Amino acid sequence: MSSLLEVSGVSVTFDGFRAINNLSFQIGSAEMRAIIGPNGAGKTTFMDIVTGKTRPDEGRVIWGERSTNLLKLSEAKIAQAGIGRKFQRPTVFEDQSVYENLLLALRKDRSAFTVLFYLCSADDDAKVESLAEQIGLTDQLERKSGELSHGQKQWLEIGMLLAQEPQLLLVDEPAAGMTPDERAHTTDILREAAKTRAVIVVEHDMEFVRRLECKVTVLHEGSVLAEGSLDHVTKNQDVIDVYLGR
Amino acid sequence: MADTAPHTGARSGRKRQSFIAQNPSVLVFLLILALFTLGVTFLSEATGNAYLSTSFVKTLGKTLCLCLIALAMDLVWGYCGILSLGHFAFFGLGGYLIGMWLMYERTKGIVVTSLAQGELPATPQEITDAIGTQIFGVVGGSEIPIIWYFADSLFAQLALVVLVPGLLAFVFGWLAFRSRVSGVYLSILTQAMTLALSLYLFQNDSGLRGNNGLSGLQNIPGLDAVPQASISIWFFWASAVALGVGYVLSAWVVSGKFGSAIKGIRDDEARVRFLGYNVEGYKLFIFTLSALVAAIAGALYYPQAGIVNPAEIAPIASIYLAVWVAIGGRGRLYGAVIGAAGVSLLSSWFTGGGAPDINLGFYVVQWTDWWTVLLGVGFVAVTLFAPKGIGGMLDYVMVKAPRDRHGADFGPDQGSKREQEE
Numbered sequence: 001m002s003s004l005l006e007v008s009g010v011s012v013t014f015d016g017f018r019a020i021n022n023l024s025f026q027i028g029s030a031e032m033r034a035i036i037g038p039n040g041a042g043k044t045t046f047m048d049i050v051t052g053k054t055r056p057d058e059g060r061v062i063w064g065e066r067s068t069n070l071l072k073l074s075e076a077k078i079a080q081a082g083i084g085r086k087f088q089r090p091t092v093f094e095d096q097s098v099y100e101n102l103l104l105a106l107r108k109d110r111s112a113f114t115v116l117f118y119l120c121s122a123d124d125d126a127k128v129e130s131l132a133e134q135i136g137l138t139d140q141l142e143r144k145s146g147e148l149s150h151g152q153k154q155w156l157e158i159g160m161l162l163a164q165e166p167q168l169l170l171v172d173e174p175a176a177g178m179t180p181d182e183r184a185h186t187t188d189i190l191r192e193a194a195k196t197r198a199v200i201v202v203e204h205d206m207e208f209v210r211r212l213e214c215k216v217t218v219l220h221e222g223s224v225l226a227e228g229s230l231d232h233v234t235k236n237q238d239v240i241d242v243y244l245g246r
Numbered sequence: 247m248a249d250t251a252p253h254t255g256a257r258s259g260r261k262r263q264s265f266i267a268q269n270p271s272v273l274v275f276l277l278i279l280a281l282f283t284l285g286v287t288f289l290s291e292a293t294g295n296a297y298l299s300t301s302f303v304k305t306l307g308k309t310l311c312l313c314l315i316a317l318a319m320d321l322v323w324g325y326c327g328i329l330s331l332g333h334f335a336f337f338g339l340g341g342y343l344i345g346m347w348l349m350y351e352r353t354k355g356i357v358v359t360s361l362a363q364g365e366l367p368a369t370p371q372e373i374t375d376a377i378g379t380q381i382f383g384v385v386g387g388s389e390i391p392i393i394w395y396f397a398d399s400l401f402a403q404l405a406l407v408v409l410v411p412g413l414l415a416f417v418f419g420w421l422a423f424r425s426r427v428s429g430v431y432l433s434i435l436t437q438a439m440t441l442a443l444s445l446y447l448f449q450n451d452s453g454l455r456g457n458n459g460l461s462g463l464q465n466i467p468g469l470d471a472v473p474q475a476s477i478s479i480w481f482f483w484a485s486a487v488a489l490g491v492g493y494v495l496s497a498w499v500v501s502g503k504f505g506s507a508i509k510g511i512r513d514d515e516a517r518v519r520f521l522g523y524n525v526e527g528y529k530l531f532i533f534t535l536s537a538l539v540a541a542i543a544g545a546l547y548y549p550q551a552g553i554v555n556p557a558e559i560a561p562i563a564s565i566y567l568a569v570w571v572a573i574g575g576r577g578r579l580y581g582a583v584i585g586a587a588g589v590s591l592l593s594s595w596f597t598g599g600g601a602p603d604i605n606l607g608f609y610v611v612q613w614t615d616w617w618t619v620l621l622g623v624g625f626v627a628v629t630l631f632a633p634k635g636i637g638g639m640l641d642y643v644m645v646k647a648p649r650d651r652h653g654a655d656f657g658p659d660q661g662s663k664r665e666q667e668e
Contacts, residue, residue: 051520053516074524075516075519075520076519076522076523076524076525077522079519079520079521079522080522084520085520087517091514091517093506093509093510093513093514093517094513095509095513096506096509096510100506103503103506104503104506104507104510104521105521110521110522110523110524111524111527112504112524112527112528112531115503115504115507116499116502116504116531118502118503118504119502120503160521164521164522
């Protein structure tokens with residue numbers, strides 16, 4: 001199976017602290033992957049590198065069929081290439097309606113002049129409607145997103161990610177602060193998404209990871225400690241020592 | 247999901263809604279502006295009623311121009327979160343560029359008339375020399391500098407009114423935004439830009455008459471026979487039209503998807519970047535656009551003021567501009583207009599000797615001195631008690647109670663006071 005994203009031998013150092021240490025990782029084009037690890041294991045830094053926020057000191061990040069080198073692209077170009085990212089804290093545009101948030105994220109030409117003369121077509125309108133249905137916010141389309149509950153904001157952000165139609169979704173702690181019902185809904189959205197694209201979920205909560213039923217990568221001190229099914233990695237002695245045993 | 251939203255609110259960015267339906271305030275604004283213009287016209291000396299003096303009509307016309315630059319400031323600061331403290335540089339440049347034509351043509355008219363009384367017809371070289379001496383004698387020169395090359399052509403000079411400030415804004419913005427300079431640092435850079443420009447223009451050899459500036463701009467070449475009363479009302483109309491067009495243009499830019507994108511940049515720049523938008527390009531576009539609007543406002547302002555000099559583009563002018571917009575209310579176009587009109591008219595009332603002095607027995611409060619203190623106190627009061635400005639207070643009176651964006655910054659800059667998330 002050819003991989004969609006291939007990270008190899010990446011290292012990054014912040015003021016002498018090695019946040020990522022010779023990390024290698026790959027994921028296929030329609031695959032769900034959970035990344036777990038203790039605090040400071042480099043989970044967020046890993047996402048920063050893939051999305052172009054942080055430049056690694058060494059290593060390669062290769063993307064897609066045409067083997068694009070992501071390290072040479074800007075954040076905006078990486079997003080346009082098909083990598084969407086959801087942040088830990090829900091970051092939606094609170095001052096704007098759910099509809100506007102989704103419309104802004106919709107996969108379209110992003111150049112300033114095109115956007116300036118943009119008129120919403122019936123087609124785009126329908127796309128926004130169907131996205132809203134997918135994330136359960138149909139009734140909230142006209143509300144300002146700042147008024148939504150925490151869980152709804154998380155879904156809206158996932159909806160904005162889906163609107164971008166990315167080939168790879170990077171999701172940072174989607175279930176944080178959610179009620180059990182909301183968690184179940186979130187799991188459904190993510191599993192549905194993973195049927196057609198790659199999804200990487202960073203999560204602390206083991207119960208949530210178990211429900212995703214996917215391959216798990218354990219990070220520790222900036223490199224991969226173990227990889228495999230959840231049952232497999234939880235039996236691994238190293239993993240128990242550094243993470244689960246505590 | 248216990249609560250369901252009311253379905254009455256207008257959905258922004260929807261195709262089936264016309265621009266006016268999305269922005270009802272545009273229609274209201276244009277109506278008020280039209281009524282105001284009609285009213286001033288009928289009360290002015292130009293129509294023979296003379297309830298308003300010509301100089302007051304000029305003050306009102308100038309105020310409309312200040313409202314226009316406040317709109318530009320609101321575009322760049324209120325909507326895109328770029329606190330530019332240098333927009334009066336563009337305003338002043340616009341004034342200088344139109345002033346060059348006004349001064350050159352008028353001097354040429356005078357020179358040609360006086361040389362025509364000589365025995366021999368004047369050669370073009372003699373005319374040029376005489377114009378040079380007339381204009382630049384005050385700074386001890388007689389050569390016409392190369393930057394006055396187009397001063398003889400109204401069309402070219404009008405083109406320069408938009409081209410020069412536009413280019414300056416584009417180059418400055420490109421350098422600043424590309425290096426991801428933002429927040430306070432960008433504000434300081436814009437202050438430096440306007441200070442540098444003003445210091446340069448203060449020099450006698452800058453080619454723009456040093457600290458004398460350009461004067462006599464109220465005399466429009468070719469209209470010598472027309473009384474100032476008529477000219478003042480024409481400029482008032484032109485300013486009103488420019489403000490109206492500027493308002494519609496601004497409302498169009500900030501509605502729809504583009505507006506959505508720049509408001510997103512204001513609230514969370516990184517998020518917009520990760521959505522795949524080229525944030526720098528958007529900032530550059532809005533910065534340059536607002537500079538163009540500011541330049542046009544300046545080109546209309548200074549013929550009414552009669553004089554433009556380097557003190558006009560000193561850093562303090564641009565800071566006042568930010569104060570007007572903050573007092574009027576950011577992120578709502580009419581707020582900028584209310585702030586600029588209210589504060590600048592009050593300012594000319596207080597500093598022009600209109601306000602009576604207050605005798606405290608032991609000390610006489612003279613408003614010419616104390617107006618800045620009053621303005622400062624007013625600004626602090628607005629920041630503390632009405633962070634959304636006068637426009638924000640209007641919301642409570644006129645529209646349904648607005649919902650706050652919880653957890654968001656009160657201001658567009660990092661480090662500004664942040665509301666607690668519930």
